[in-house]
Amino acid sequence: MIRRVLAVGAGPEQLHPIRMAKAMGLQVAAVDRDPGAPGFALADIWRPIDVADEAAVIAFAREVGVDAALPAPIGRFLTTVAAVNAALGLRGVQPAAAAACADKRLAHDILSAAGVPVAAQIAIDDPAQLPEAVAKVGAPCVVKPAFGSGSRGVALCATTDQALALAPSGHVALGESWLVEAALQGTEYGVDAAIYADVFTGLLVREKVMTPPPDRQELTYIHPPRAPQATTVAVLNVVEAAARAIGLTDCLINADVMVDAAGRASLIEISGRAPGNNITTRIYPAIYGSDLIGAALTALGEGGPLAHPGEGRPVVFAFLPTPAGRVVSVGALPKTPGLLDIEVRMAVGDRLAPLRTGTDAMARGWLMTTGGDSHEALANAQAALAALEIEIERV
CATH class of the missing domain: 3.30.1490.20 (ATP-grasp fold, A domain)
Incomplete structure (x- = not known):
């Protein structure tokens, strides 16, 4: 049984997992090197500790007595989560697997040796x-x-x-x-999955629309993909093979896969972590009407697999593809068919950098639509984007 969880990091991306744990009646102990981290205001116990300092985080976790590490988006310092799991004998991602997730060179060597298709x-x-x-x-x-x-x-x-x-x-x-x-050629897919009690569960396969080269920033996610079911099966098979080769256990999985014109799937990257906040807080609930972090915490607490949430509905999530420049005006929000939600983060006078990274995309805003199928949901997203009036002065 889980009573207290450890949040490794208490920044903006950890807020939803902390809130979810609290809503489930769990106590949260949090660490972050920033004494002003927003998650500290929600935690029951907190301490300003650099998450890169594994020994200090382990000592804190042992002192306060945690039962699990909170599933949350985290990049390179997934290794700290794993170090805590190993030191305290907790279920969750372990050090060797976390090291491979954090180091793309090591992951490549492991996957190549296991016969998983990689570049x-x-x-x-x-x-x-x-x-x-x-x-x-x-x-x-x-x-x-x-x-x-x-x-x-x-x-x-x-x-x-x-x-x-x-x-x-x-x-x-x-x-x-x-x-x-x-460079792998084809269509890129984002994958969110889970592996608990040695059972792999594929959750989301998201077709991606990317920025033009040379940058590789996602502009649009389309679920379910506009592709044959065999493509989804091939994508999930590659992710499961990669997860097992790396040794991921009792964790959420976030991965990227490329599928070429012949339907061959190759792994781009994989990590044993929750997806970023847009997927966790907006896309997953919009599709399934349930919470991914809650499902992961339930699987951890019960010691069983993570149950698939069901069929879900078609959803398209699109960042606003506003060009770089100074924002001159922002019109009223559109009210177009299938629009589930929209957030415009630009204000008059803002200077927008070229759209190259997730930070650039989030600074602009996003919208989310649904429809009878993926094609209709995408058409609704395109209509909403076309109706959004934003004037930009190129500088």
Whole structure:
């Protein structure tokens, strides 16, 4: 039985999991290096501890007596969650699996050895090594940090010259490990799943619409995908194979998969964590009418698998594709068919950076629609975007 959970991090993305745990009658002990972290106001016990300091977090968790680590979005420091689980003998992601999730080089080696389809990859530790790596991999290729999550620092280069230009531009930072990968071709899918009590449960397969190269930021999620059921099966099979190869246990899973024109699925990335807040707080509830964090906490507490929530409904989530520049005016919110929710975060006078990362996308806002099927939900999203009047002065 779970009575008290540990929140590793108490920032904005941890707020929903903390609130959900409290709503389920659980006590929350939270750590974050920021003494002003917003999650501290919700926690029963909190302490300003850097989540990178595994020993300090373990000591705190042992002192206050936690029964589980709270499932929440977390990137590189999933390793701290795993260290706590191992030290206190808790169910959840364990150190070897967390290390592979945090280090894309290690994950690639494990997955390749297990026969999971992945892109060819070369690791570099210095911008001067980029030309040789690009020459070996060829173009098109992807250049990205070895650590981190989301779209931070990911560049899709159509030509060798584009890739080589990243080193002098400072995109490949001195002192940071980077990867040069062959660019997988096809349609990209986001996957949210779970593995509890050794049972894999596929939850969401989201077709992605991405920004044009060289950036790789999601603009739109479409659920269910506009593809044959065989595509969804292939995607989930690759994610399950990757999760088992890495050794993920008793955790949520967030992954990205590419499917080529022949229907072959290849893994891009995988981590044993909850998805980011838009998926957890908006998309999943809109589709299933239930809460993902609550389901994960129930599975942890009962020691059984995470039950699939059911059929759900078609949902499209779209960021506002507003161009870079100064916001001159923002019109009234549209009232178009199928619109479930909309949030415009831009205000007159704001200066918008080019839409390259999740931070850039969130600064603009988003909308969510439904329909009789995915095609209708997408048409409704496009109609709502067209009806939204935002004037931008290019600067």
